[in-house]
Amino acid sequence: MASDAHGETLALREQFDSEEQQKDASTLGMWIFLITEIMFFGGMFLAYSxxxxxxxxxxxxxxxSMNAIIGATNTGVLLCSSFTMVMAVRAAQLGQRKIIILFLVLTLILGIAFLGLKAYEWNVKFEEHHVPGPAFHLDGVDTQGPAQIFFSMYFAMTGLHALHMVVGVGILTWLIIATYKGRFTAGYMTPVDIAGLYWHFVDIIWIFLFPLLYLIDRHLG
Amino acid sequence: MATERVDSVKTYAAVWIVLLILTALTTAVAYVDLGAFSVVAALVIAVVKMLLVALFFMHLRHSTHLTRLVVTGGLVWLMILLLLSFADFMTRGWVGVPGR
Amino acid sequence: MKSWLLTKDHKRIAVLYLATVTLFFFLGGAFATLIRVELLTPQGGLVSSETYNKLFTMHGVTMVFFFLIPSIPATLGNFFLPLMIGARDLAFPRINLLSWYLLVIGGLLALFAMLAGGVDTGWTFYTPYSTTYSNSWVIATALGIFVAGFSSILTGLNFIVTVHRMRAPGMTWFRMPLFVWSMYATSLIQVLGTPVLAVTLVLVFCERVFHIGIFDPALGGDPVLFQHLFWFYSHPAVYIMVLPGMGVISEVISVFSRKSVFGYAFVAFSSVAIAVLGFLVWGHHLFVSTQSVYAGMVFSFLSYFVAIPSAIKVFNWTATLYKGSISFATPMLYAFGFIGLFTIGGLTGLFVASLGIDVHVTDTYFVIAHFHYIMVGGTIMAYMAGMHYWWPKMTGRMYPEGWAKLSALVIFLGFNLTFFPQFILGYLGMPRRYHVYPDEFQVLHVLSTAGASVLAVGYLMPMIYFIWSLRYGALAPANPWGATGLEWKTASPPPVHNFDEAPVVTHEAYDYSTVMGEVIEVG
Structure with a gap:
């Protein structure tokens, strides 16, 4: 959200005195936005806990009952995308336009790969009747109610995470086009920078979702 | 702008490899019976991964005091939400009044 | 028209907000009127029980989410925060405009729900009623509040960044006007609290639409978890409503007693303290739920701490008046009203924070009276004080002083007549959200309804004379009150970029020796 608010022109916006002030303000704004995201996901982490x-x-x-291999693979995919994202930011710092585009495209591909695996996983859940609703059934538990709550939380948390990924993919696409058109230089790379912050944050959320949903007490079940 | 620090590719690659190793580790540890510590192990690894991403990829180690304060504040508020809620959920039934 | 709808000027956006929240205020007021008329008679013949449930729900939803939360921050804050710190605009003008559109979209969704058939869950949306049983328009309303929540978050984010990054040269933290401090504290709450409400509404939405179980006791879910999540936002939200009001009062008291605010630093920090402490007390709304007794004791204990910074403010305002050169202009009359009513609201807050007493008065009119003393007696009085104080600056016109003083008096009397009987009603056991009641309560209910009609007249008066003044009011000088803030150093109304030359601040916020000459000049 904060990122596309600065994409229209490269010139210093009239409310700021200097480029440094503008960049500081944008970065601070993005971090505060991420704080709101922490609290947003925090509510779901509370419900889960x-x-x-x-x-x-x-x-x-x-x-x-979750497929830990897919979960771990997806974690790996997302961590790789964070690496390519930070490489894109680095390229932006150095003003290497082609390298920015290369790494942004790689990040985009990895992001879409994550979403693809996620979609496959959800599809399996439908086939296994692990989707909350009248047809829900999980083997090996005495009461179906709490099991249904687990899967409700699973869908709510991964669903909202995936929604953030979709937004991220949109931002990346926009960045690639803007970079291609030559909007960013070594002196002005704020949008790449703060889009990076967003992307890494979404990664961090998944870093917690993965063990909480797929791994904890696996040896018991 | 001029003071912006550019980290080396080597640093980023090292952090990336460590993150992948930690992912493998947390998956493997989940299959070992550690009792109550399996939760602790999973969360500690997750926190370490979070710190690596935040400090290196999000450049928190180069950032201003204000940014660090913002991040710390956010985490403290998350803790308020979790801890004060659990002050309820963990103490239910202590007095033996039905429903309390 | 187009230049207004696409404006990025914080002052114009403030005016857009002003028009929007005023509309919602009168809509909420209409619901309140119907409620009070219904309560004239014990048997409740005017509307059915179902309709009554919808009336108090829509009154609460409209007033809380679409009037009180955006009222002072989005109008007066938007207009004056950049001016007071000597900035040309907020840090993110386009996000500022976006936040107005979000409020409008949220408001339209809520309005759609109201017109389509209304919502009857109470403004609190308690589960499982809201998720499973209610047959009203819960989803559209919740969606509207969700969207309006993002408006609130973006306003808060914008203000925080602006205060950190956009201050004029020389405007140090301890030279900022106290209104800016209170807006900053408010923004912290908006940013930290609102997302939790957002996610709670998302979960309610998912549960209602997809029939998944998250709070559903039939599946082993816990409705009290919903209450924790809801009140984690909605208790601090009370401070989103009242903190900006406290900021306005600090300005007004200082100007009209021509003295620096007593204990500036204490008043500044007490705003931040209220913002922080406000997040530690939400469990006092859950005393009669299945919340554990121990948690109840902890929350009850913590709730008392909020009284400390609140009392610091009241005492410091009073001390500011001491030996001041007091003039009884309209904003000052409203400010006096605020201090008295807020004190009553705050003290009765201690009653309901006390675990033992709260069990007796929970869900009675005592609670209704208490929070109306804070939200109406506090916030709206301060909002009116601020509107009168800054009206000349916003519009370049003076309002008619005599009518304005009369309105302050009418609102003060009408307010007390409306809500004081409700303390007694509640203490005697009249439950909230009922429209049929025993005959012996009728006298007090009639008094309350009589007060409400006085109050309605009081609120209509400013509406009329403010609009009148736009055309017929005397032209306002740059600094009609002889105030010290930077917003008075520029023309009324201010030019597009606020200041003709960038201001440099050399004095503390309330140094009246700097404006002595100016007063004579413009007076």
Missing amino acids: VYRNFYPHVFAVASS
């Missing part, structure tokens, strides 16, 4: 605390065994069984 409370129910895990209520129903540890059911959550362990439900967690074990």
Whole structure:
């Protein structure tokens, strides 16, 4: 959101006195936006923790029904995308336009790969009747209710994470086009920089979602 | 602008490799019975990964005090949300009044 | 028209906000009127129970989310925060415009829900009623509040960055006017609290639309978890409403007693303290839920701490008046009203923060009276004080002083007549959200309704004379009150870029020796 607010022109905006002030303001704005994102996901982490605390065994069984290999692969994909993103930011700092585009495209491909694997996973959940609703059924637990809550949290958390990824993919696409058109130079790379912050943040959320949803107490289930 | 620090590719690559190793590690550890510590292990690894991403990829180690304050503040507020809520959920039933 | 709808000028956006929130204020007021008329008789013949449930819900939703939360920050804050710190605009003017559009879109969604059939869950949307049982327009309303929430977040974000990065040369933190401090503290709450409300509404939305279970007790979910999440935002939200008001009062008291605010640093830090402490007390809304008794004790204990910074403010305002050269201009009358009413609201807040008493008065009119003393007696009085104080600067016109003083008096009397009987009603056991009640409560209800009609007249008066003054009011000089702030150093209304030459600040916020000459010049 903050990133496309600065894309229109390269010139110093009239409310600022210097480029440095403008860059500082944009960066600070992005960090504050990320704080709001922490609190946003924080509410779901709270709900997850409370129910895990209520129903540890059911959550362990439900967690074990997840495909940890896909989860780990997706974590790897996202971490690679963070690496390519930071390389793009580095290229922007050095003003290497072609390298920016190269790494942004790589990041975009990895982001889409993540979403593809995610979609495959959700599809499997539908086939296994692990989607909350009347047809829901999970083997190996006494009560279906709490198991359904686990999968409700799973879909809510991964769904909102995926939504953030989709937004990220949109931002990347826009950045690639803008870079191609030569909007960014070594002196002005703020949009690349703050888009990077956003992308890494979405990665961090997944770093926590992966162990919480796929791994905890796997040996029990 | 001029003071902007550009980290080396080597640094980024090293952080990236460590992150991938930690992912493999956290997956492997999940299959070992550590009792209550399996949660601790998973969260500690996740926090380490978060710090690596934040400090290196998000350039937090080069950033201003204000940015660090903002991040710390956000995490403190998340802790307020979690801890004060758990002050309720963890103490239910202590007095033996039904429903409390 | 187009130049207004696409404007990036913080002053014009403030005016857009002003028009929007005024509309919602009168809409919420209309719901309140229907509620009070209904309560004239014990048997409630005017509307059905279902309609009554919708009326108080829509009154709450409109007033809280579409009037009180954006009221002072988005109008007066938007207009004056950049001016007061000597900036040309906010840090992100386009995000500022976006936030207005978000409020409008959110408001339209909520309006659509109201016109389509209304919503009956109470403004609190407690589960499982809101997720499973209610047959009203919960989704559209929740969506509207969700969108309006982002408007609030973006305003807060914009203000924080602006205060950090856009101050004029010489405008150090401790030279900032106290209104700026209070806006900063408010912004912190908006940024840290609102996302939690947003995610809570997303979960309610998912549960209602996709029938997944998150708070559903039938599946083993915990509705009290919803209450924790909801009040984590909605208690601090009370401070989003009242902190900006406190900032206005600090300005007004200082100007009209021509003295520097007593204990400037204490008043400044007490704003931040209220913002922080406000996040530690939400469990006091859950005393009669299944929240554990121990958590109840902790939250009750913590709630008392909010009284400390609040009392610091009230005492320091009073000390500012001491030996001041007081003039009883309209903003000052409203400010006096604020201090008295806020003190009553705050003290009764201690009653309801106390675990034992709250069990007795929970969900009664005592609570209704308490929070109306804060939100209406506090916030709206301060909003009116600020509107009168800054009206000449915003429009370049003076309002008619006599009518304005009369309105302050009418609102003060009408307010007390409306809400004081409700303290007694509540203490006697009249529950909130009921429209049929025992005969012995009728006298107090009639008094309250009578007060409400006085109050309505009081609110209509400024509406009329403000509009009148736009055309017929005397032209306002740059500094009609002899005030010290930077916003008075530029023309009324200010030029597009606020200042003809960039201001350099050399004095503290309330140094009246700097404007002594100026007053005579313009007076």
